[in-house]
Amino acid sequence: MIRRTITPRPDWQARVEAEGLVWHSADGRPYWDESACYVFTPDQVAEIETASAELYRLFLAAGQAVVDSDVLLDRFAIPRPFHAAIRAAWEAEPPALNIGRFDLGYDGRTPPKLFEFNCDTPTALLEAAVVQWTWKETVFPHAGRCNGLHEALVAKWADIAPYLPATVHVAHVEDDAREDSVTAAYLRDTARAGGVETVPLLIDAICWDHDRRCFVDADDRRIAACWKLYPWEWLAQEAFAPMLLDSLSQGILWMEPVWKMIWSNKAILPVLWELFPGHPNLLPASFAIPAGDAVAKPLLSREGANVSIRRGGTILAEREGEYGDEGYVYQSLYPLPEPAAGCFPVIGSWMVDGTPAGIGIREDGLITGNSARFVPHIVEG
Incomplete structure (x- = not known):
């Protein structure tokens, strides 16, 4: 895994904006950073994908252990009223994209190590699925890729389309940086390509209709299914949480499913280590x-x-x-590689319904935060 310094395209801002990435810079610095790229070998890509598929298997076992234990659900700080809903959704497996991003430490020589699983409201989706693909086609047209995320999302929408209502709402918060709105818009694009009709929705516009006992949008349309870019732990603390549980019992479809409260919680990390001590992909x-x-x-x-x-x-x-x-x-503590001064890369390995679908790389200091830069990659060798 090599970090290569390259020259950005002179019109890169206009190019990525045309693809929907309007949030490409922050505080005068590029968030989408094509002044460098990471180069992987096919064997390294295979190692990341194998590790990701294995981690998904471990998460299935850990999820079952948590579902079976009130003690663990309490340890996860999940409100008691949601325990039954989580168990019901875990067993029923309602239609879902089941997307997520494993954040991994990897130096190209030793096995990838799990940091966490962002699988309830994962972002950095458009840049991983689309922007770095067109960048590669333009700058390194003959290089390989580890990027089938867009195709996997479209295929998954098509797979669940027969089980969805006529319209799916896609909800997000109104954000000044437009990171959430960009992600939601891209999910709507993939849904349309997969044959699913969607309508946009702001979280603050969701209302509960007491007479009809259902959630409605700003136009008083009943919400029968909703993909939301808003974490379940926040929803569980809202004043409408009892109505949310009511809607779940009525079969209203919320995506991602409520059991993602388990996998997206950092408390899953000690559970994984207790179940699989010494596993090469765990810390x-x-x-x-x-x-x-x-x-x-x-x-x-x-x-x-x-x-x-x-x-x-x-x-x-x-x-x-x-x-x-x-x-x-x-x-x-995992010693992240530092291929350039102050640049510590974390690999985001995307999963769609348990299958590895591509990677994205973010660089930051020792702790990856909202100031991280997205750096594209290619595969050579």
């Missing part, structure tokens, strides 16, 4: 502060918020945020 993890070097992670944090790296009893790096009251887990 030791526990609920208790370990004696050695470790990374402290809140159960529900996002974009690196409130994460700290502890080495030799000293906090080496940390990020501020609003998480942590729900508890922490501690994962052994």
Whole structure:
């Protein structure tokens, strides 16, 4: 795995905006950063894909262990009223895209290691599926790729289309940076290509109709199915949480399914390590502060918020945020490679319904946060 410095396309901003990536820069720096690229060999790509498929198998086993245990569901800080809904959805397997992004540490020489699984509201989707593909075709047309994400999403929509209502709402928050709106718009594009009609919806516009006992949108249309870019742990704390449970019992389809509250929670990491100690794709993890070097992670944090790296009893790096009251887990420290000064890459390995579908790479400091840069990749050799 080599980081290669290259010259950006002179009109790269216009090109990525044309593909929908309007959120391509932040604070005067490129978020989409094509001044470099990562070069993988086919064997390295195969190793990442094999590890990702194996991790998905481990998550299935860990998910079952959590579903079977009220003690663990409580340890995950999941509200008691949602326990039954999670169990029901886990057993019923309602129609879903079942997409997610394994964040992995990988140096190209030793087995990839799991950091976490972003599988409820994963972002960096458009840039991984589309933008880096067209970049590669333009800049390195003869290179290979590890990128079948777009095709996998379209195929999955087509697969579940017969089980969906006539219209699926696609909901997100109204965000100034437009990261969420870009992701939601891209999901709508893939749905349309897969034969599924969608309508956009802002989370704040969702209302509960007491007479009809259903959620409706701003135009008073009943919401029969909704793919939402809004985490379940936030939904569970909303004033309409009891109505949400009511809608689930009526068979209203929410995507991703409510059981994603388990897999997207950092508390899954100690469960995985207890079930599969010493597994080559896992890092030791526990609920208790370990004696050695470790990374402290809140159960529900996002974009690196409130994460700290502890080495030799000293906090080496940390990020501020609003998480942590729900508890922490501690994962052994993995020495990320530093192919360029201050550039520590984390590989996002995308999964669609249990199958590896492509990768995206983000660079940041020691803790990957919302200031990370997306750097494209190619495959050579």
